[in-house]
Amino acid sequence: MEDMVKAKWAVNFPMGAKVLVAEGDKVTEGEVVVEIKDQLVMEKKLDLTDKVVKEVDQGDVVKSKKLVSPVVGKVSKVEKERMVIEFGAEEFLGKEICGGKTWGQCDFRVKESFGDLKALDQGKVILVSRVDQIMILKAETIGVKGILVVEDGLSDEETIMSDLPILMFSAKDWERLILHAKKGSTKVWLSSAKNKLLVVT
16 A cells, blocks of 8 residues: 655755745745845854755855745645645665765665665665665765665675665565656655655646
């Protein structure tokens, strides 16, 4: 049975940013929803959850940015420094191997070996039947955004280390995942810290 959910994407932005949408508006993937103008930093640190800025010194100027919606959805909430966009998704729960979160395209075709990783996988979340440090090194070099692996694809003797988010799934959920290959490439949200994968519908 598919676990369909109404997912939410939230983004914070600094005071004074120009919000280009209103509550109830429908948005498309890639649509600019917030414009952030050049801003003089008045405090030692400025930490935004959308990672527009991680850390800056007092007196620095934060350059202008445009925030876009990563999905087709609906604006459910607009606050002074925060916005929420709702979208439909199928939810898969797994187990964190390496922490992190990312958006990416996924074609749900399983990589069986090191040689299956290609330059075309840059920017994608990929499925692998087995993960080891050699596979991870090549994935990082290519520019893969995240890795999904089946539960028996990880050796108990090997310690996996990576800056990429890596999530492991049961054999049952793995079968559900690879069925998506018939539908073609789809946008996904991977949050290994929350043990969650959202397949945008």
